[in-house]
Amino acid sequence: MKEQQRSQWASKLGFVLAAAGSAVGLGNIWKFPGKVAAYGGGAFILCYLAIVALIGLPVMLAELSIGRATQKNVVGAFRQLDRRWSFAGGIGVVTLFVIMSYYSVVGGWVLKYVWVYLTGADFGAGPDRYSAFFSGFISQPLQPLVWAAAFLALCIYVVVRGVSGGIERVSKVLMPCLFLLLIAVALRAVTLPGAGEGLRFLFSVQPGSLTGDTLVGALGQAFFSLSVGMGIMITYGSYVPKNDDLFKSAASICALDTLVALLSAAAIVPVVFVTLGQEGLGMGGGFAFMALPEVFAKMPGGRLFGLFFFVLLFLAALTSAISILESCTAFLIEEFHLSRLKATGLLALPLMLLGAGYSLSQAGGRGINLPWFDFSAGFQWLPMNAVMEKFTDNLMIPLGALCFCLFVGWVWGTKNAAREIGPQGGKPFPLARPWGVAVRFAAPLVILVILYFTLGKGQGLS
Numbered sequence: 001m002k003e004q005q006r007s008q009w010a011s012k013l014g015f016v017l018a019a020a021g022s023a024v025g026l027g028n029i030w031k032f033p034g035k036v037a038a039y040g041g042g043a044f045i046l047c048y049l050a051i052v053a054l055i056g057l058p059v060m061l062a063e064l065s066i067g068r069a070t071q072k073n074v075v076g077a078f079r080q081l082d083r084r085w086s087f088a089g090g091i092g093v094v095t096l097f098v099i100m101s102y103y104s105v106v107g108g109w110v111l112k113y114v115w116v117y118l119t120g121a122d123f124g125a126g127p128d129r130y131s132a133f134f135s136g137f138i139s140q141p142l143q144p145l146v147w148a149a150a151f152l153a154l155c156i157y158v159v160v161r162g163v164s165g166g167i168e169r170v171s172k173v174l175m176p177c178l179f180l181l182l183i184a185v186a187l188r189a190v191t192l193p194g195a196g197e198g199l200r201f202l203f204s205v206q207p208g209s210l211t212g213d214t215l216v217g218a219l220g221q222a223f224f225s226l227s228v229g230m231g232i233m234i235t236y237g238s239y240v241p242k243n244d245d246l247f248k249s250a251a252s253i254c255a256l257d258t259l260v261a262l263l264s265a266a267a268i269v270p271v272v273f274v275t276l277g278q279e280g281l282g283m284g285g286g287f288a289f290m291a292l293p294e295v296f297a298k299m300p301g302g303r304l305f306g307l308f309f310f311v312l313l314f315l316a317a318l319t320s321a322i323s324i325l326e327s328c329t330a331f332l333i334e335e336f337h338l339s340r341l342k343a344t345g346l347l348a349l350p351l352m353l354l355g356a357g358y359s360l361s362q363a364g365g366r367g368i369n370l371p372w373f374d375f376s377a378g379f380q381w382l383p384m385n386a387v388m389e390k391f392t393d394n395l396m397i398p399l400g401a402l403c404f405c406l407f408v409g410w411v412w413g414t415k416n417a418a419r420e421i422g423p424q425g426g427k428p429f430p431l432a433r434p435w436g437v438a439v440r441f442a443a444p445l446v447i448l449v450i451l452y453f454t455l456g457k458g459q460g461l462s
């Protein structure tokens with residue numbers, strides 16, 4: 001690549017919406033409501049809010065400041081500040097790559113559901129038709145991969161068009177659409193008869209539900225949902241002009257992300273609760289794909305709301321996936337001097353291959369019967385889907401976040417970072433002190449606690 005002027009966001013709002021687009025994703029709409037339900041409602045929400053403010057926001061600021069100070073990709077940024085810490089950037093790139101591979105597969109499922117709702121919402125017959133439809137679909141060998149490829153192609157299309165011409169432009173249109181759709185779905189949901197009971201379950205703190213598990217669950221969810229711990233915010237921060245105030249932007253990003261998570265929970269948990277009872281809430285990851293279609297089928301105008309919902313989920317997934325792909329792409333462009341098109345093209349095949357492993361291991365590989373190879377035995381031995389999710393969520397993201405905090409707190413120094421957070425030539429960052437304490441002590445400690453719980457107890461990766 002010839003020496004070019006480095007890309008920048010064209011406007012502050014554009015940056016906030018693009019970063020919020022990264023943060024708001026499947027994690028908010030697909031994972032958060034399920035976790036709230038699983039961890040007993042209000043207690044989880046309280047933990048989550050505290051963690052976002054006290055840990056998530058400080059870590060996000062640490063990442064943004066590294067990015068803006070160096071104007072480099074994840075690995076390049078660390079190399080510039082202190083060569084010995086390049087490995088921290090490397091952890092980020094590996095995490096991003098693995099997440100992107102399975103995010104494309106789940107993005108493909110969402111696209112498929114948009115298609116199903118567009119073409120008549122036919123889920124077949126029988127009492128268990130929704131779950132049978134979903135598990136039938138994801139355990140097919142080829143079809144989910146075709147949808148995943150379509151999803152990945154869309155991401156590549158946007159990323160190739162560049163930072164302000166592609167990502168910023170798309171986010172500025174998609175994010176407001178997402179909000180409007182979500183509000184429409186939430187309004188419909190809370191006005192259904194009986195929704196009050198569900199809302200009460202959601203927001204009341206049941207005695208005994210505030211446990212260590214709730215806390216660890218909330219921590220993992222917060223990092224994933226805010227897109228911190230893997231260097232996305234380093235990449236996005238590297239495109240922020242020097243005269244922007246990073247604190248205001250980071251606070252807006254965290255607030256938007258949390259608002260969407262809460263709205264999604266309010267839209268989803270009560271209706272599922274009312275329509276399917278406690279049992280519906282136990283569906284875990286299949287919440288969106290199995291419980292909700294059943295709910296939509298039971299409510300008047302449900303097909304339209306089903307369509308709205310999956311379009312919403314698709315927009316959220318797309319802007320997140322774009323941020324992941326952009327961060328991997330920026331790494332290849334700058335470290336290996338490739339063009340945007342070449343960099344994304346080079347990523348596509350390995351991403352699809354790893355994604356294929358994730359997709360084929362759904363349902364234990366039982367959907368693929370080849371006469372010469374027993375896939376299900378292989379996938380029973382190595383359940384790739386679960387391993388990939390746990391590897392990133394429980395190990396790599398906390399490890400990345402830990403490295404970023406230790407680096408900013410103890411190596412590069414919170415003074416240098418705090419100087420970067422305030423706008424250049426403007427007022428210094430007023431919360432530099434408490435932020436420094438969070439980055440040097442609170443966040444690393446809390447992250448070590450998560451790592452202990454998930455790995456030390458030997459349950460994290462199996």
Ligand code: PHE
Pocket residue numbers: 022023024025026027028099224225226227230232320321323324
């Ligand atoms: N934050 C996104 C979500 O909530 C997911 C994500 C993870 C995005 C990692 C980028 C990187 O779904």
